[in-house]
Amino acid sequence: MEIISIILAAGKGKRMNSSLPKPLHKVAGKSLLHWLEGGLDEALVSKRIFVLGDKSEILKKHIKNSDYVIQEPQLGTGHAVKIAGEKISNLNSIILIVYADTPFISPKTIKKIIRKIENGCKISILGFETDSPNGYGRIITNQSNQVLEIIEDRDASEEVKKVKLCNSGILAGRAKDIFDYLEQVKLSNNGEYYLTDIVSICSNNKKKIGFVLGSSEELIGVNDRIDLSNAEKIIQKKLKNTLLSKGVTLVDPSSVYVSHNANLAKDVIIEPNVFIGPNVKINSNTLIRSFSYLENCSIGKKCNIGPFARIRPETEIEDNVRIGNFVEVKKSKIKNNSKVNHLSYIGDALVGHDSNVGAGTITCNYDGTNKHKTNIGNNVFIGSNSALIAPLTIKDNAIIAAGSTITKDVNANSIAVERSTQKEVKRRDLKFKK
Numbered sequence: 001m002e003i004i005s006i007i008l009a010a011g012k013g014k015r016m017n018s019s020l021p022k023p024l025h026k027v028a029g030k031s032l033l034h035w036l037e038g039g040l041d042e043a044l045v046s047k048r049i050f051v052l053g054d055k056s057e058i059l060k061k062h063i064k065n066s067d068y069v070i071q072e073p074q075l076g077t078g079h080a081v082k083i084a085g086e087k088i089s090n091l092n093s094i095i096l097i098v099y100a101d102t103p104f105i106s107p108k109t110i111k112k113i114i115r116k117i118e119n120g121c122k123i124s125i126l127g128f129e130t131d132s133p134n135g136y137g138r139i140i141t142n143q144s145n146q147v148l149e150i151i152e153d154r155d156a157s158e159e160v161k162k163v164k165l166c167n168s169g170i171l172a173g174r175a176k177d178i179f180d181y182l183e184q185v186k187l188s189n190n191g192e193y194y195l196t197d198i199v200s201i202c203s204n205n206k207k208k209i210g211f212v213l214g215s216s217e218e219l220i221g222v223n224d225r226i227d228l229s230n231a232e233k234i235i236q237k238k239l240k241n242t243l244l245s246k247g248v249t250l251v252d253p254s255s256v257y258v259s260h261n262a263n264l265a266k267d268v269i270i271e272p273n274v275f276i277g278p279n280v281k282i283n284s285n286t287l288i289r290s291f292s293y294l295e296n297c298s299i300g301k302k303c304n305i306g307p308f309a310r311i312r313p314e315t316e317i318e319d320n321v322r323i324g325n326f327v328e329v330k331k332s333k334i335k336n337n338s339k340v341n342h343l344s345y346i347g348d349a350l351v352g353h354d355s356n357v358g359a360g361t362i363t364c365n366y367d368g369t370n371k372h373k374t375n376i377g378n379n380v381f382i383g384s385n386s387a388l389i390a391p392l393t394i395k396d397n398a399i400i401a402a403g404s405t406i407t408k409d410v411n412a413n414s415i416a417v418e419r420s421t422q423k424e425v426k427r428r429d430l431k432f433k434k
């Protein structure tokens, strides 16, 4: 049976008050759009039709391998689904309607809604219960818990507003039924065609409505920045609980930020106030100390990073490496057992194994136009406060004397000193004011 999802993303997202389309706002470093697509992928719903409208030019660039229609003007969710109908030829297919602003739905729940249709329901809806139902459409049921209708928050009486059973917005049915009911939807008081009105049409026709109860956490809708921050809180908790269960220690989980794809191995320890950006891999028994900021990098086993370290994109750190306080590493590889312990900038560099980069060492990689590479060999000792002017190669077992500005390649097994000779003059009648 063909399953097609219609993703509604045409709304103005006014309540976000943003020039960025709402589906591109991020939670745990991943856009709402990609959260939704990930869930659909896992539920094996691969065919998608996006309904775009406001800011469609920007959104189009983020939609790959999917059909889309443009809804202009945007006359409500019912109108949006009707327009997507242009792209559906097989009226027997099951359609799954999802909202781009309700992106955390689990694959398990998606499958449950679809199964209701396979088992004979005309439509199936997904609801959830919450103590803060403000803003959501309320699901009205009869005494035998059959769904009768959905009343939108803006149209709800005081009595209805007390109902805690909310509409997630996610709905499924066969294409022929949904488009048939949509023909019967009338314009609401606020000038929109509500998709949710097909529920009362279906129940008035005495047709079977399937109901699935989801958790409020997976069904949080993002309408404004407060919702976005609440979603972040919920997803962070979930991601961190998964890490904890995999054997990662988070000393103070609430102060650590992790991205959606943090790949942390067993016995990694993360101290408080650490930021783990996207695409970070950390191998076992590594300690990330407080106030460190990591993104797009991989860190080996038994390393000690921070406190106050910044590990920037395209950095690869091998095993047993120490990166100390106020050290920034960018697009560099640091091999086994090496140390950069204090106040350094290592950019576009390769540091061999068992090397020691002294305090205050800077790889001067940028000449104002181009970036250049620094190659540091194995077993190299770089004295403190050295400036390494790239492009530069320092071969194995070399020593750079502290305070040197190195502009020429250094041979293996050599010591390079570049500093003026210290002078001394005799002190005569020099007097200091007291």
Ligand code: UD1
Binding pocket: 008, 009, 010, 011, 012, 013, 051, 053, 071, 073, 074, 075, 076, 077, 078, 079, 080, 099, 100, 101, 102, 135, 136, 137, 138, 150, 152, 166, 167, 168, 169, 193, 194, 195, 196, 221, 222, 223
């Ligand atoms: C909608 C539901 C409500 C549900 C809530 C869950 C309706 C009428 N109401 O309300 O019952 O509790 O979601 O979050 O469906 N969109 C379009 N075209 C339009 C209008 C909206 O594509 O003309 C898209 C929006 O981009 C958004 C989604 O549809 O992704 C929902 O629209 P929104 O305005 O956020 O509806 P809610 O008021 O949240």
Ligand code: MG
Binding pocket: 101, 221, 222, 223
């Ligand atoms: Mg919404």
